[in-house]
Amino acid sequence: MENFIIIPFTVGLIYLTLVLIYRFVKWVRGLSKLDKLRLVQSFKIRRMLRSLKEVFYEGLLHRKIFRKNPVLGYMHMSLAFGWFLLIVLGHIEVMAARRSLLVPFYLPVFFRYFETGTTFFASGIFSFLMDFFLLIVLSGVALAMLKRFKKQLFGMKKTTRLKTGDRMALTSLWLIFPLRLLAEGMSAELYGNGSFLTSSVGHIIGSFSSESTNLVLWTAYSCALGFFFAALPNSRYMHIPTEVLLIFVRNAGIRLKKRNNTYTDIQVFSCSRCGLCLDNCQMAAAGINHAQSVYILKNIRNNNLTDEQLFNCLLCGKCEVDCPVGINTIDLRITQRIESTLQYNSSYNYLEDLPARKASTIYFAGCMTHLTPGIIASMKTLFHMAGENVWFMDEEKAPCCGRPLMLAGQHDAASKLIVNNTRKILGSGAKTLVVSCPICYKVFREDYELGNVEVLFHAEYISRLIREQIILPGKTTTRIVYHDPCELGRGMGMFEPPREVLRATGKVIPVKNEKQMAHCCGGSLGNLKISQQERAVLRNQAVKDYQQYLPDVLATACPLCKKTFARHRGIEVMDIAEIVVSSIRKSAEVVPVKASVKEEAFAEELV
Amino acid sequence: MNRFLPDVLIHTTEMMKNKHVAVIGGGIAGMEAASVLARQGLKVTLVEKQKATGGKLNDWHHLFPDFSSPGVVVENLDKKTVRAGVNVVCHTEISHIERNNGRFELSDQRDVKIFADAVIVASGFHVFDATLKEEYGYGLFSNVITSVDFERRMKKHGKLLTLQGTEPRRVAIIHCVGSRDAKVGNIYCSKVCCITGIKQAIEINKMLPECEVFCFYMDLRLYGSKFDSLYLEAQKRHKIQFIRGRLSEAAERPDKSLQLKAEDTLQGRPLRMNVDLVILLVGMEPALSNSSLMRNNQMKPDENGFFRSVNMHEARNVGTQEGIFMAGTAICPMAVNETLENARSAALEVMNFLRTDKNHGGF
Ligand SMILES: Cc1cc2nc3c(=O)[nH]c(=O)nc-3n(C[C@H](O)[C@H](O)[C@H](O)COP(=O)(O)OP(=O)(O)OC[C@H]3O[C@@H](n4cnc5c(N)ncnc54)[C@H](O)[C@@H]3O)c2cc1C
Ligand code: SF4
Ligand code: SF4
Ligand code: SF4
Ligand code: SF4
Numbered sequence: 001m002e003n004f005i006i007i008p009f010t011v012g013l014i015y016l017t018l019v020l021i022y023r024f025v026k027w028v029r030g031l032s033k034l035d036k037l038r039l040v041q042s043f044k045i046r047r048m049l050r051s052l053k054e055v056f057y058e059g060l061l062h063r064k065i066f067r068k069n070p071v072l073g074y075m076h077m078s079l080a081f082g083w084f085l086l087i088v089l090g091h092i093e094v095m096a097a098r099r100s101l102l103v104p105f106y107l108p109v110f111f112r113y114f115e116t117g118t119t120f121f122a123s124g125i126f127s128f129l130m131d132f133f134l135l136i137v138l139s140g141v142a143l144a145m146l147k148r149f150k151k152q153l154f155g156m157k158k159t160t161r162l163k164t165g166d167r168m169a170l171t172s173l174w175l176i177f178p179l180r181l182l183a184e185g186m187s188a189e190l191y192g193n194g195s196f197l198t199s200s201v202g203h204i205i206g207s208f209s210s211e212s213t214n215l216v217l218w219t220a221y222s223c224a225l226g227f228f229f230a231a232l233p234n235s236r237y238m239h240i241p242t243e244v245l246l247i248f249v250r251n252a253g254i255r256l257k258k259r260n261n262t263y264t265d266i267q268v269f270s271c272s273r274c275g276l277c278l279d280n281c282q283m284a285a286a287g288i289n290h291a292q293s294v295y296i297l298k299n300i301r302n303n304n305l306t307d308e309q310l311f312n313c314l315l316c317g318k319c320e321v322d323c324p325v326g327i328n329t330i331d332l333r334i335t336q337r338i339e340s341t342l343q344y345n346s347s348y349n350y351l352e353d354l355p356a357r358k359a360s361t362i363y364f365a366g367c368m369t370h371l372t373p374g375i376i377a378s379m380k381t382l383f384h385m386a387g388e389n390v391w392f393m394d395e396e397k398a399p400c401c402g403r404p405l406m407l408a409g410q411h412d413a414a415s416k417l418i419v420n421n422t423r424k425i426l427g428s429g430a431k432t433l434v435v436s437c438p439i440c441y442k443v444f445r446e447d448y449e450l451g452n453v454e455v456l457f458h459a460e461y462i463s464r465l466i467r468e469q470i471i472l473p474g475k476t477t478t479r480i481v482y483h484d485p486c487e488l489g490r491g492m493g494m495f496e497p498p499r500e501v502l503r504a505t506g507k508v509i510p511v512k513n514e515k516q517m518a519h520c521c522g523g524s525l526g527n528l529k530i531s532q533q534e535r536a537v538l539r540n541q542a543v544k545d546y547q548q549y550l551p552d553v554l555a556t557a558c559p560l561c562k563k564t565f566a567r568h569r570g571i572e573v574m575d576i577a578e579i580v581v582s583s584i585r586k587s588a589e590v591v592p593v594k595a596s597v598k599e600e601a602f603a604e605e606l607v
Numbered sequence: 608m609n610r611f612l613p614d615v616l617i618h619t620t621e622m623m624k625n626k627h628v629a630v631i632g633g634g635i636a637g638m639e640a641a642s643v644l645a646r647q648g649l650k651v652t653l654v655e656k657q658k659a660t661g662g663k664l665n666d667w668h669h670l671f672p673d674f675s676s677p678g679v680v681v682e683n684l685d686k687k688t689v690r691a692g693v694n695v696v697c698h699t700e701i702s703h704i705e706r707n708n709g710r711f712e713l714s715d716q717r718d719v720k721i722f723a724d725a726v727i728v729a730s731g732f733h734v735f736d737a738t739l740k741e742e743y744g745y746g747l748f749s750n751v752i753t754s755v756d757f758e759r760r761m762k763k764h765g766k767l768l769t770l771q772g773t774e775p776r777r778v779a780i781i782h783c784v785g786s787r788d789a790k791v792g793n794i795y796c797s798k799v800c801c802i803t804g805i806k807q808a809i810e811i812n813k814m815l816p817e818c819e820v821f822c823f824y825m826d827l828r829l830y831g832s833k834f835d836s837l838y839l840e841a842q843k844r845h846k847i848q849f850i851r852g853r854l855s856e857a858a859e860r861p862d863k864s865l866q867l868k869a870e871d872t873l874q875g876r877p878l879r880m881n882v883d884l885v886i887l888l889v890g891m892e893p894a895l896s897n898s899s900l901m902r903n904n905q906m907k908p909d910e911n912g913f914f915r916s917v918n919m920h921e922a923r924n925v926g927t928q929e930g931i932f933m934a935g936t937a938i939c940p941m942a943v944n945e946t947l948e949n950a951r952s953a954a955l956e957v958m959n960f961l962r963t964d965k966n967h968g969g970f
Pocket of ligand 2: 270271272273274275276277278293294297322323324325326327329
């Protein structure tokens with residue numbers, strides 16, 4: 001038997017191991033002190049077991065992909081888990097054959113080349129199982145090939161574009177298992193050490209080739225393996241080892257904190273480019289096909305991310321929902337924006353320190369609600385009914401909450417607004433801060449340090465009023481479709497309170513694309529590049545979907561969504577606060593007088 | 608035979624006298640086109656959805672640039688249509704135009720059917736719905752009105768008061784509401800609102816000399832021959848103040864006055880101002896029935912949703928469906944004098960079409 005055949009494999013494997021050690025060490029060392037401490041503290045049996053379980057479920061079985069798409073899930077599972085079993089079982093087989101726990105590392109790989117025909121304990125069962133797992137892996141390879149050419153079969157609309165490094169790795173990966181089949185088949189023909197699959201394949205090859213083919217095939221197999229290992233660090237397959245690290249690091253509680261550190265790299269290298277995020281992204285409908293998360297991750301890795309791409313994203317979070325690796329695509333993108341605008345932050349030197357007013361509750365409408373005076377009027381009515389001592393903090397003058405700047409990456413500028421607002425809020429001695437804009441809500445909850453002040457979204461506040469019977473909305477048969485605003489739903493996980501409020505006033509119709517899978521209205525402040533026409537395409541798509549359910553009114557809980565949808569003109573749009581107030585008025589039989597209604601009546605007289 | 612005659616030399620033949628033309632929309636465009644055609648001896652039916660003809664002019668108080676009476680314009684046009692023998696059908700809103708065996712069949716939602724050899728669409732424009740700019744508070748704040756409301760109030764009461772019944776001491780006139788605004792989907796200029804705003808500002812000043820009037824504009828589009836002199840007059844004689852900047856939002860104060868937030872783009876700084884009344888210069892949009900009028904034929908909208916001309920220079924009135932023509936603001940925003948000229952040219956195109964239309968025994 002010729003020993004040189006193990007050389008390509010061995011060289012590739014050593015190279016890969018060295019690169020992995022180098023990168024992992026670099027990444028872990030690059031974490032902040034606190035994060036390193038977190039990582040060390042996470043080395044506890046329970047946590048480790050949890051991480052290992054996650055590696056098993058997500059890294060090997062690919063459970064999340066399975067849920068989204070069984071065929072795609074099977075493909076990933078058969079490749080990863082099948083290969084894993086081949087390696088594990090291969091080792092056990094060799095150990096059984098050699099009756100020793102210490103076996104040369106290459107032997108399980110080339111076992112059927114070197115081990116010509118000895119029988120040992122359960123050798124028949126081993127070779128059967130090895131054939132069986134090989135078959136599973138091969139079916140995965142076949143599906144992968146099919147997917148490249150016929151992606152629709154996998155329920156996917158798009159598949160990612162490849163670059164050279166990936167193509168090399170892909171080709172060698174595709175070759176490994178067919179070559180293994182042929183090589184083991186040939187050996188089975190020569191030495192009778194195969195099972196159902198390898199023996200029959202060997203039979204066929206043997207019928208037209210000579211013994212020397214055996215060496216050729218095993219050499220080719222070794223080369224394919226070596227080549228794949230060598231290409232792996234510079235290809236997307238680097239995600240396989242990196243994802244394992246990611247799981248441990250994430251489970252240690254490590255997150256991105258508005259600045260890049262090596263956690264960015266770990267996430268970037270963990271992206272398998274499966275492309276599931278492409279399918280969820282609405283921007284494709286408006287012809288925007290270059291700025292989705294998978295491309296951002298790839299371009300960060302290749303150091304060629306453009307601002308055009310970075311800022312052309314609604315930050316709607318839909319891509320994050322189905323990412324099987326659990327990459328925080330939104331945090332990651334906002335962090336890149338912060339990094340890219342460090343030089344251009346506004347100084348906000350002119351911010352005034354306005355005095356705080358003593359009050360038990362503060363209402364902060366925010367810039368967006370100021371553009372929808374209808375919502376402000378409803379909030380005022382509700383506060384009045386609740387008999388609260390409310391300080392309308394930004395009625396006349398106040399800085400913005402800071403979130404839009406944050407979305408644009410202007411972290412330092414946003415922090416100045418946050419400091420200014422915080423001083424006022426704490427100065428007022430209020431216990432509760434009510435906001436009616438989910439954009440504000442998110443930043444108040446996540447980036448402000450307000451001590452004991454409870455931050456309530458108006459939906460929560462209103463539903464509390466209803467539960468405590470402080471306000472009594474009248475229930476009607478109005479058909480309501482509720483649109484989950486991105487920042488509130490996916491962004492803050494708040495799905496129920498607005499629905500609860502609406503259920504008190506009418507009939508809430510469930511729709512297919514809701515909650516985690518809700519549309520973005522297209523009006524997002526997060527996208528600094530999209531045109532109004534493109535926004536209109538996204539809005540129209542969402543409205544068309546909602547219109548199928550024949551709603552009397554489309555309800556939202558965000559001033560920006562309201563404005564965006566209202567411009568469609570084909571559907572009545574109201575904020576939950578307005579719906580509640582109008583239902584109270586209706587039940588009290590006081591019809592609100594609108595100035596425009598009067599003008600219309602006026603017009604009728606003339607014609 | 609007479610094909611080579613220059614187009615202007617149109618002789619109405621016996622054959623032509625049997626032709627029937629339907630005109631959709633009894634605004635000034637439709638009235639003018641219908642009366643010109645009828646005077647030439649054709650049978651013409653003018654269909655109007657309201658109870659009377661005249662269109663938007665029925666609501667206007669005074670016309671720019673000469674403060675003349677829109678009522679007189681409508682009255683004269685009414686006389687012309689009657690004298691020429693136009694068959695006027697009111698209370699009928701046409702919703703479909705279908706081409707059948709070379710003729711057109713017009714119908715409404717009920718059972719009215721009108722058959723015609725050629726059609727003129729003079730359905731006019733739709734006034735932008737100012738509630739879509741919710742940040743300006745129209746429909747919510749009682750002292751925010753539109754330029755259309757201003758005309759109606761002036762026509763009805765002859766004076767301008769706040770909703771509390773007091774004389775306003777400060778008025779802000781906001782340009783480009785619903786025009787040149789991609790967010791609401793209208794990127795074009797409505798053309799007549801700048802001068803309408805100036806006209807209304809002068810009227811306020813004449814009525815209430817103590818009242819300060821501010822116009823918030825992006826840039827002033829004063830294309831007409833007398834418009835610039837009116838603008839100078841507004842500044843010099845009437846002390847109207849022009850501020851370059853777009854209003855960002857309005858808020859109602861407890862006393863029902865309004866706090867405006869804008870940016871003065873000439874001075875480059877944010878601006879806040881309190882006023883008693885706000886007038887929104889609402890833009891002109893495609894008429895609401897346009898899409899249904901295009902549904903059963905080859906008529907097409909242009910990029911702004913108005914009716915598309917086959918050639919915007921040489922055949923402005925010719926629609927993309929052979930035999931259907933347009934007149935007036937169904938094509939694009941225009942003032943009264945342009946509308947009337949445009950309507951006469953539409954009539955001429957119809958005459959040319961019927962004369963050369965072989966299917967119909969044209970000669
Ligand atoms: C606020 C404001 C002030 C203005 N002031 C002036 C001014 O001072 N001076 C000036 O020169 N211009 C002024 N204009 C412009 C002027 O109003 C227009 O030039 C004029 O109204 C155009 O007339 P029209 O016939 O094309 O359209 P319209 O006046 O809109 O008439 C269209 C008619 O068609 C009818 N119609 C529509 N669809 C159908 C259908 N499907 N079936 C049947 N009937 C239908 C409508 O009911 C309407 O009567 C002003 C415009 C605005 C918005
Ligand atoms: S970001 Fe997630 S969903 Fe998108 S390609 Fe990468 S791994 Fe797949
Ligand atoms: S956040 Fe939304 S818009 Fe941005 S890439 Fe993800 S799905 Fe697309
Ligand atoms: S998010 Fe807003 S809407 Fe909410 S205040 Fe801040 S900017 Fe504004
Ligand atoms: S005419 Fe003046 S106010 Fe009207 S849209 Fe054009 S620029 Fe704006």
